[in-house]
Amino acid sequence: MKSHSSTLLAEVRTFRQNHPDVRYVDLIALDIPGHFYGKRYPVEMLEKVAAGGPLKLPQNAVLLGVQGGLYKIGDYCFNDGDPDANRRLVPGTLKPVTWEKQPLGQMLITSDGTEAPIEFEPREVLAKVLERLQHKGIHPVVAFELEFYLFDKKLDNGLPQFARDPLSDDLDDQPNLHIERLSRFSDVLDDMAHTAKDQGIDITVITAELGPGQFEINFGHMDDGLRAADWAALFCRSTRGVALKHGYRASFMAKPYLQYPGSGMHVHVSLYDAAGNNLLAAHQQQPLRHAVAGCLELLPHCMPIFSPNHNAFRRLGGTVNAATRASWGFEDRDACVRIPESDPRNLRIEHRLASADANPYLVLAAILAGLEHGLEAKREPIAPLNEDRASGTDFPLEMLDAVRAMQHQPVVRDKLGGEFVDVYCENKRQDHLAFQQEIAAREYRWFL
Known part of the structure; x- marks a missing residue:
């Protein structure tokens, strides 16, 4: 001490x-x-x-x-x-x-x-999962990827406006992946990256994404799951602050535009033993298949974590690389659980379902719980999308259904803690009900 x-x-x-x-x-x-x-x-x-x-x-x-x-x-x-x-x-x-x-x-x-940790504190939930895995000789290595949008600093009657191209002062309303967009917004993006590094965050790849003013920043792989989630949380805070300094708003809102792709939180996870051997690659990758099966089994019961608000459910389906069913595949971005091409040493899963505004501690805890459950149950997964494009299992697409699916699932309660599950589900239920307590202009247009 x-x-x-x-x-x-x-x-x-x-x-x-x-x-x-x-x-x-x-x-x-x-x-x-x-x-x-x-x-x-x-x-x-x-x-x-x-x-x-x-x-x-x-x-x-x-x-x-x-x-x-x-x-x-x-x-x-x-x-x-x-x-x-x-x-x-x-x-x-x-x-x-x-x-x-x-x-x-x-x-x-x-x-x-x-001495008395708060059972429902998100960081404590993740800490317990990591401690349990460590006792079992399982050591995760984790990397987050976060997508976000830049908007103009001024709102238009409360609605976001496209970010202005610093070169032309025109609206950046053409979604594309062109590298020139990184150059045009380099002042704010470079400041975001430097500021994140000042916070101790290992920033790696920066990508101009498909949406107008949408970008993605990747973090380095980290053998401390708590610190990896710390990085994701701190990055969101610093990025919003830097954006305001440059005359923009940065938002990790899951679906700010219905017509453009939403923003996701992609999490790469590999599992190693104490000697540094990749557990997923052993026995001709059979543990990988078991881990995937566990992830897919628990995924429908963790939707309030992966999609933590009403807007986040809007992101699911109908746009590029956003799944509507629990699925997996090799090098397939339509899958919830993607297996990137890699050598056995770096074999990993990429969990792609969570929205960018989800709680990173809870997202990682839920993913690790699914992997742990899969390694224990040793079940075979459903067919990958590479073999069957219709493969997948349904998951809730509305918050109250998602809460019901989560609250009484015995494996989720065991892995994440019953007290946390009860508190979290009631928190989400109350948020959802509070969201309904306002009549939007659309309701008057439709029914007045």
């Missing part, structure tokens, strides 16, 4: 030496809908926390709905006295915030690893 505190204290003191103009540090964590919450600490107080001082925030902050309100979930929020819960600093995440007007720092906090 002393060694841990001394390491954190050294990190804080080094940060203060390197950034003497920073007076405050945002201590942040991701809630259930995937938004950051936290507190802004004077940097001198951060030293006291790093040295072992208490760090407490309301436990129920994790339960916030997508609009920030609290829902009554069991005895939480309104019958529990709104208690505080201990958090800890995540080592290695204290970094400067360069997109704000005033010098600022930020650092991740979490309840995992504390």
Whole structure:
């Protein structure tokens, strides 16, 4: 414990030496809908926390709905006295915030690893899955890919406008994959990449995607699943901040335009033993087939995680590379679970179903739970799309159906935790009901 505190204290003191103009540090964590919450600490107080001082925030902050309100979930929020819960600093995440007007720092906090972790905290859910896999001698290596849209900074009656091409000042309304789009938007994209690297995130490939103003940025493969999910979460925060600085809005909204492709969160996962052998490649890739079968079996029961809001369900089907059924295939981007071509050492799955605004901790936890279940059950998967284009199993395409499919599934409850599943499902149910409590202009046009 002393060694841990001394390491954190050294990190804080080094940060203060390197950034003497920073007076405050945002201590942040991701809630259930995937938004950051936290507190802004004077940097001198951060030293006291790093040295072992208490760090407490309301436990129920994790339960916030997508609009920030609290829902009554069991005895939480309104019958529990709104208690505080201990958090800890995540080592290695204290970094400067360069997109704000005033010098600022930020650092991740979490309840995992504390004396009483919050069972429904997303990072804690993933930490438990990773710990269980480690005890079984399974070591995941993970890489996220995130798609997002750039919009003009100004909205038009609340609606997004196409980003303007910096060269011509025209609207970037021609969807394509042309490399020139990376050059035209290079100022903001380069700043996003540099800022992410300043946060310790390993940025690799940048792609101009099919939608107008749509891009994808890939991260390096990481043998620490928690840190890989940290990267995805922090990237979303920094990217939105950098975009505003350049006069744009960056959004990871799943389906901002009905006529253009949605934005996804693709996750590459390979599994190794302690000696570094790829477990999926053993025995003529039979474990790969079992792992795929497990993923596909649990996928319909994890849809509230992969599509966490009403808009995310709009992304599924009808557009390029967005599946409507649980499927798999070799080098097939129409599949939910794609097997990229690779040598045995790097054999992996690419899980392509989650929307870009999904919670990265929970997405990875659900994927790993599916892989783990498949390796245990040792079942054969359905035919790959390469053999049968009609292959696939149905999954819910509406939130309330998805919640019902998730809440009482025994394997999901066992792998992700029954308390988390109950809390998460009720959170999603309440968000969905709250979303319905507004009459849109379309309703008046249709029925008035």
